[in-house]
Amino acid sequence: MAIRGISPSLIEEYNRCPMQLYFSRILEPKPDVPEWIGKVFGDAIHYFISTYIYKETQYPLGFKSKKNMIKFWCYFWSQIMNGDDKIFKRKIGEVWYRQNELPEDLKKKGIYILSRYWDDNINLPRPLFVELKIEIPYNGVHLIGVIDQIRINPETGKHVIVDLKTGKTYGDSDREQFSLRTNIQLTFYAMLYRMYFDVEEDCLAIYDLNQGKMMMTKRDDKDILFLQDILRKIIDNISNANYKRVFGKHCSMCDYQEPCYKPEQYFTGERELTDDQAESIIFSHIKELSQQNLQISNRERMVISKLKPKQKKPKQLKLKLR
Numbered sequence: 001m002a003i004r005g006i007s008p009s010l011i012e013e014y015n016r017c018p019m020q021l022y023f024s025r026i027l028e029p030k031p032d033v034p035e036w037i038g039k040v041f042g043d044a045i046h047y048f049i050s051t052y053i054y055k056e057t058q059y060p061l062g063f064k065s066k067k068n069m070i071k072f073w074c075y076f077w078s079q080i081m082n083g084d085d086k087i088f089k090r091k092i093g094e095v096w097y098r099q100n101e102l103p104e105d106l107k108k109k110g111i112y113i114l115s116r117y118w119d120d121n122i123n124l125p126r127p128l129f130v131e132l133k134i135e136i137p138y139n140g141v142h143l144i145g146v147i148d149q150i151r152i153n154p155e156t157g158k159h160v161i162v163d164l165k166t167g168k169t170y171g172d173s174d175r176e177q178f179s180l181r182t183n184i185q186l187t188f189y190a191m192l193y194r195m196y197f198d199v200e201e202d203c204l205a206i207y208d209l210n211q212g213k214m215m216m217t218k219r220d221d222k223d224i225l226f227l228q229d230i231l232r233k234i235i236d237n238i239s240n241a242n243y244k245r246v247f248g249k250h251c252s253m254c255d256y257q258e259p260c261y262k263p264e265q266y267f268t269g270e271r272e273l274t275d276d277q278a279e280s281i282i283f284s285h286i287k288e289l290s291q292q293n294l295q296i297s298n299r300e301r302m303v304i305s306k307l308k309p310k311q312k313k314p315k316q317l318k319l320k321l322r
């Protein structure tokens with residue numbers, strides 16, 4: 001088995017397109033492609049909330065005031081965009097972006113989301129757990145999940161598993177509620193939580209950070225059995241190095257268009273493959289692809305470390321955060 005563990009994002013990636021998962025998690029060295037800035041932004045907001053807002057300080061939300069928090073967010077985001085890997089968990093190289101996704105646009109979006117988060121949470125108790133990592137052995141692999149938050153339902157005293165979302169979530173229509181009810185990531189958290197705490201959660205929730213809205217849902221035994229069936233198939237397919245390409249609308253958001261659509265060009269010269277098995281998998285569809293005459297989307301790109309001169313760290317933050 002070429003992977004360390006199975007996480008909800010791995011399952012979603014595999015369900016979307018096994019070849020995408022192959023590029024992002026199996027192939028070594030990993031293709032050197034620009035990543036979508038929206039994903040960097042989502043990770044940055046998650047990191048900011050767990051690391052700075054819920055840092056142990058004398059203040060309920062980590063900062064003396066909302067203004068101080070926003071100031072720090074602007075500094076934090078600009079440092080990420082300057083390629084600083086000390087303040088964030090990883091270094092960002094080249095990114096690609098769509099309309100309204102320039103760093104400045106996302107800085108403003110972050111200000112909006114965090115201001116809203118501040119207003120909605122300043123008078124609430126802190127979550128019981130933040131970024132709770134659970135890792136459990138399962139059928140020869142490890143199931144790994146990092147639960148954004150666990151909060152207490154004041155009416156039942158039981159745990160609510162909360163997943164934060166910066167992107168589009170679910171509306172109130174029956175169709176969208178069906179998607180919430182069947183969201184595989186939440187089912188994964190429910191299963192992991194039950195294995196770890198040996199008790200059932202109160203409920204699960206998607207916290208839509210754009211709308212400041214919490215959407216609740218439940219999982220039953222049938223959902224867990226359905227997930228276990230998916231896990232079985234994924235473990236089998238990964239063990240047998242079965243990575244099909246699944247073309248579709250989702251390809252427009254895939255970081256790996258270049259190695260996938262034009263493998264012959266991408267994996268030659270400086271990027272020659274080192275792994276024979278990988279080579280046969282990657283090149284297996286070349287003939288078929290060249291007959292389809294596929295085009296790679298025209299994407300705007302930027303190299304993060306060359307964006308702007310470094311911004312000065314706001315003076316007072318040092319005092320508030322340490």
Ligand code: SF4
Binds near residue numbers: 019247250256
């Ligand atoms: S471009 Fe499409 S088919 Fe290719 S790896 Fe990405 S999602 Fe899969």
